[in-house]
Amino acid sequence: MKITILGAGNIGSTLGGKWVQAGHQVRFGVRDPQSEKTRAAVSKLPDALVESIGQAIPPSEIILFAVPSAAVEGIVRENSRALAGKIVIDATNNFGAPVINSVLTILKYSPSARVYRAFNALGWEIFAQPQFKGTLADLFYCGPDDTTMRGAIERLIYDVGLRPIWVGGLDRMLVVDALGTLWVTLSFQRGMGRRLALKLLQE
Numbered sequence: 001m002k003i004t005i006l007g008a009g010n011i012g013s014t015l016g017g018k019w020v021q022a023g024h025q026v027r028f029g030v031r032d033p034q035s036e037k038t039r040a041a042v043s044k045l046p047d048a049l050v051e052s053i054g055q056a057i058p059p060s061e062i063i064l065f066a067v068p069s070a071a072v073e074g075i076v077r078e079n080s081r082a083l084a085g086k087i088v089i090d091a092t093n094n095f096g097a098p099v100i101n102s103v104l105t106i107l108k109y110s111p112s113a114r115v116y117r118a119f120n121a122l123g124w125e126i127f128a129q130p131q132f133k134g135t136l137a138d139l140f141y142c143g144p145d146d147t148t149m150r151g152a153i154e155r156l157i158y159d160v161g162l163r164p165i166w167v168g169g170l171d172r173m174l175v176v177d178a179l180g181t182l183w184v185t186l187s188f189q190r191g192m193g194r195r196l197a198l199k200l201l202q203e
């Protein structure tokens with residue numbers, strides 16, 4: 001698949017690495033493609049392209065937001081037409097705000113984007129190493145119930161090494177957000193550390 005990752009920090013470079021490894025065509029959209037920080041972050045990913053945000057969005061079918069929440073509105077405003085109709089994944093968290101995701105901001109400026117909430121509720125270290133003594137951690141996500149699009153999202157989740165669990169449509173986004181808040185609460189406030197993930201048990 002053709003994937004554009006906006007942001008090449010912890011989340012962007014970790015997920016990008018997994019998706020390059022899985023054979024996807026990955027491009028990073030960043031505000032300064034020449035910056036030392038970005039170059040260092042993608043130095044181990046020679047197969048990934050690094051471009052400006054405006055250049056990186058049009059060629060891909062899937063766009064992942066892996067930038068600070070405060071940057072989302074400006075990016076979506078400037079690229080609303082290019083985002084139209086694309087699968088957009090929101091991984092951003094604005095902890096402390098009444099709503100921590102950026103889904104409605106994205107839809108406000110690009111209403112025809114097909115937005116999914118995913119990759120928000122675990123730390124980047126879990127994306128880097130998702131196995132716990134042989135057990136796959138689960139990745140809860142939500143977004144439109146479309147077989148093709150959910151298939152693409154779930155392929156990307158499996159390619160990171162996680163098991164996808166669809167929680168429902170975007171009306172479930174606060175549920176998926178709450179799992180991120182739970183992760184942060186346990187990791188930091190309860191001192192359980194960042195090697196922490198979630199597993200659904202069912203019979």
Ligand SMILES: NC(=O)c1ccc[n+]([C@@H]2O[C@H](COP(=O)([O-])OP(=O)(O)OC[C@H]3O[C@@H](n4cnc5c(N)ncnc54)[C@H](OP(=O)(O)O)[C@@H]3O)[C@@H](O)[C@H]2O)c1
Pocket residue numbers: 006007008009010011012030031032035037038065066067068069070071091092093094119120121122123124125
């Ligand atoms: N860290 C985690 O474990 C984790 C887990 C789940 C979700 N998240 C969420 O994922 C997002 C990224 O987190 P991160 O840890 O990867 O952050 P990070 O390491 O700080 O990387 C942020 C990336 O966004 C870019 N950026 C910053 N401000 C920008 C702007 N105004 N316009 C365009 N690009 C901008 C940075 O580029 P420059 O180099 O140009 O600054 C960098 O590439 C955040 O919303 C975070 O809440 C993080």
